[in-house]
Amino acid sequence: MAIKRHEVGPRLSQAVVHGNTVYLAGVVADGADTKEQTTKVLAKIDSLLTACGTNKSKLLSTTIYVTDMRNFADMNAVWDAWVDPKNTPARATVEAGLANTKYLVEIMCTAAVD
């Protein structure tokens, strides 16, 4: 099974396709609040999935990290409007610190690339 990496940096790649599965990096984005950051994170995930020849209806699993669970509803409002409601992934959301204090949300996905 071939491995194809996208947006390869010396520390990490933004997406790694192995066989029929793609692993995305944890995605963060600038923004004034959780809703703006989540909107930009999900747009970046759309872009990565497209580059890998797939889309959000093929999401398999997602882990969402928020720095403050008080922002859970704001993150979910954007998520719920974005995700394909008939093809939702397995998901966990936990509260954890992120690499830079300006970030409020980080989302890491796995998707099918069939």
Add this chain to the structure above:
Amino acid sequence: MAIKRHEVGPRLSQAVVHGNTVYLAGVVADGADTKEQTTKVLAKIDSLLTACGTNKSKLLSTTIYVTDMRNFADMNAVWDAWVDPKNTPARATVEAGLANTKYLVEIMCTAAVD
């Protein structure tokens, strides 16, 4: 490779089968303490695995989130009694906040469905 989703909600699915692999959502459960919650979480995982045509002896990987590492031993006591000791998954356990303060433990698994 087909994707089959179980207990599909508009936000997340409880289980997503892709080829020979199933991804479960992070599972939480009500309960008075970590032991009771972990017992119920693992029963729910058993039920999801059964629905996907597999069982705990096929677990591949597990991430466990506890809200307070002082409950690590209680979680492990229930886990150790439940898991198939000859077929244990790769596992990580970390301390992180969960979506609702009533929850003390959340468990997210991947399993084979061969």
Add this chain to the structure above:
Amino acid sequence: MAIKRHEVGPRLSQAVVHGNTVYLAGVVADGADTKEQTTKVLAKIDSLLTACGTNKSKLLSTTIYVTDMRNFADMNAVWDAWVDPKNTPARATVEAGLANTKYLVEIMCTAAVD
């Protein structure tokens, strides 16, 4: 698809190979500081990957937990020197508590075993 487990304990296995994918446990190591622990963790990951017939150039996805994001740069210094720069995995790093307060970093990887 066969499942092959390595370093199987009654609670968890250090590595689980399923088809062409290997799931490693979260790896921790003793050490006086983040750099020493990360060095030892990555050496252990090398060893596990070798036992599974693969190596770090086949990494697919990695989640790194640090107990204090102030140690992010130290972890990255060791990571950057270790990882294959043309074959980097998808990666997320978050701040979370670990099972024992002596540990500063825990790394969980998935790799191809083609």
